[in-house]
Amino acid sequence: MNPKEIFLNACLEIANDLVEFDFITQKNGQLLKKTLNKDISFEINFQSSHNNNLSNVLIWPHFSVSSKELKKWMILQTKNANSAGIIYSNTIGYVSPYNCLKKWNLAGETFNKNIQEIIKDIKLYIIPIMNIFQNNIELIEYFRINGTQFNKWTEKSLMPIFYLIYLNKKDVAEILLKNYIESCNWGNKIKSFYKKLETEKDIDCIPNDFVDAEILKIAYKNGIKIL
Numbered sequence: 013m014n015p016k017e018i019f020l021n022a023c024l025e026i027a028n029d030l031v032e033f034d035f036i037t038q039k040n041g042q043l044l045k046k047t048l049n050k051d052i053s054f055e056i057n058f059q060s061s062h063n064n065n066l067s068n069v070l071i072w073p074h075f076s077v078s079s080k081e082l083k084k085w086m087i088l089q090t091k092n093a094n095s096a097g098i099i100y101s102n103t104i105g106y107v108s109p110y111n112c113l114k115k116w117n118l119a120g121e122t123f124n125k126n127i128q129e130i131i132k133d134i135k136l137y138i139i140p141i142m143n144i145f146q147n148n149i150e151l152i153e154y155f156r157i158n159g160t161q162f163n164k165w166t167e168k169s170l171m172p173i174f175y176l177i178y179l180n181k182k183d184v185a186e187i188l189l190k191n192y193i194e195s196c197n198w199g200n201k202i203k204s205f206y207k208k209l210e211t212e213k214d215i216d217c218i219p220n221d222f223v224d225a226e227i228l229k230i231a232y233k234n235g236i237k238i239l
Contacts, residue, residue, distance in 0.1 A: 015064035018119065019064065019069055020040050020042070023041030023042050026041070026131055027041045029131045030134065034046055041058070043055060051079050051081050052145060054075070054142045057075070058072075058073055058074075060072075066119060067120065069117060070116070072114060074102070074103045074104075076101035077100050077145050078099060079097045079175060079178075083095055085178045086174060089230050089233075090230070099175045100141075100169065106166065106167065107166045108137040108165055156184045159187070159195075160172060167195070170188070170228075171227075172188065173185050173188050173231055174230065176188060177231065182236060186236055186237055186239050189236060189239075198224075202224060205225065209228070209229065
């Protein structure tokens with residue numbers, strides 16, 4: 013088999029082992045998708061490298077939770093028709109003890125061993141996060157208490173703040189922002205940026221000089237305060 017065939021074969025083997033979780037297999041197994049309800053969907057996407065060869069065929073799972081209604085809201089907020097309505101996304105390596113962009117090599121004799129390890133890790137680290145999103149009432153309370161600390165390895169993120177604003181749960185959004193500021197290394201920069209927003213007439217013209225700037229602009233425009 014060539015590298016592409018090895019990769020696609022691995023994707024299908026993983027998909028077949030996860031059938032109990034009711035995923036729909038798409039793109040020759042590269043995408044597993046599950047609709048949690050009429051609005052929320054969960055995806056596991058298997059990514060690879062353009063530099064694969066017969067001795068090095070890489071694979072790593074990326075997952076996301078998205079909302080159709082959030083997508084509509086985000087398009088209005090950002091004026092970006094490509095907004096995907098993502099509530100949360102990550103790679104398996106950053107929600108697990110690996111604490112890195114964990115990649116597996118499918119080439120050679122390690123194929124079966126690594127496939128089984130990927131399946132095991134998806135069940136251990138990704139599926140439990142998916143389950144947190146099953147019910148919005150429970151999800152909001154989870155965010156209120158834990159933020160995006162889905163397990164002891166997951167770093168906190170601002171990504172779900174849009175969904176909380178969309179749901180009109182601004183009090184929880186403010187708690188999420190507070191916890192994020194306290195956990196990251198650029199909390200003072202966020203506070204300074206927020207103060208700058210208060211003095212500007214057109215905040216859309218302020219340069220996005222760090223990774224969270226665009227998120228913070230939308231949060232500010234929707235009345236989210238720093239506690």
